[in-house]
Amino acid sequence: MKTSVVRFSVSLPRQLARELDQMAGEKGYDNRSLAIADMIRAHIVEHRQQQGRGEIAGSITIVYDHHRHHLQDLLTDLQHEHRDVIISALHCHLDHDNCLEVLAVRGKASEIKTLADELIAAKGVKHGKLTITTTGENLPD
Numbered sequence: 001m002k003t004s005v006v007r008f009s010v011s012l013p014r015q016l017a018r019e020l021d022q023m024a025g026e027k028g029y030d031n032r033s034l035a036i037a038d039m040i041r042a043h044i045v046e047h048r049q050q051q052g053r054g055e056i057a058g059s060i061t062i063v064y065d066h067h068r069h070h071l072q073d074l075l076t077d078l079q080h081e082h083r084d085v086i087i088s089a090l091h092c093h094l095d096h097d098n099c100l101e102v103l104a105v106r107g108k109a110s111e112i113k114t115l116a117d118e119l120i121a122a123k124g125v126k127h128g129k130l131t132i133t134t135t136g137e138n139l140p141d
């Protein structure tokens with residue numbers, strides 16, 4: 001299906017337009033329209049997640065020491081509780097002590113944020129981060 005295109009003109013300060021073209025080139029965009037379209041999509045995704053509208057997808061990454069007492073059990077319990085939003089999980093043994101876990105998630109923003117907060121706040125988790133993206137639905141490419 002061919003996407004129909006709308007053309008409109010935008011006025012920018014010359015220096016800002018130069019910076020835009022430079023950034024688009026450095027990021028590998030063929031033209032500034034593609035770069036601007038990606039920026040707009042990123043803002044729409046961010047706006048929707050702030051509004052709490054619909055479903056989100058994303059990933060939760062945590063690093064922890066698996067020797068910490070009860071931590072592994074707690075993290076597993078949390079994941080079982082929230083299994084409806086966890087699509088996939090990846091566990092890597094970084095070194096003798098440290099584990100890296102990446103959870104792919106999809107579902108209600110509020111539940112995913114709660115899950116991420118609980119995992120990251122667990123005693124012994126050294127670092128954690130929730131990265132939110134779109135499910136791709138209702139976002140034109």
Ligand code: NI
Pocket residue numbers: 066091092093094098099100
């Ligand atoms: Ni491990």
